Amino acid sequence: MQEFFTSWGSWTWLILAVGLAALEMVVPGILLIWLAGAALVVALVDLLLPLSWQAEVALFAVLSVLFAYAGYRWSNQPDQRISDKPNLNMRGQTYVGRTFVVAEAIQNGRGKVKVGDTLWVVSGSDADVGASVRVTDVDGAMLVVEPA
Secondary structure, three states, X not given: OHHHHHXXXXXXXXXXXXXXXXXXXXXXXXXXXXXHHHHHHHHHHHHHOOOOHHHHHHHHHHHHHHHHHHHHHHHOOOOXXXXXXXXXXXXXXXXXXXXXXXXXXXXXXXXXEEEOOEEEEEEOOOEOOOOEEEEEEEXXXXXEEEEO
């Protein structure tokens, strides 16, 4: 192993960095990119300060742990951005508070209302066809309504 590091020098770490970065594109996750960064730093340090292969490996190990931890902390931060469309993937939530006309009578707590060109299943107190109901909540793909 000593011959390998001494004969290739900084190129060893540069090749390892490129190889790990390439693997990051193929393998799911974001661990290998931090190891590639550690290998790249070791290659740069080895160019400036010739180190023994043991020191290079130790530096790579320490930097790998530090970079992986920093990457973990960075990737697990709560998203600080506030969306201008908070209900984008919750279509039913956009209907809360709106009033619709019953398309199929609500009997035994179940019926349908027409929303645009779509019929939505609703739950609520019984109502006849043509009655107005207001959406109060969403339960999965079902709108919860009350008489308007």
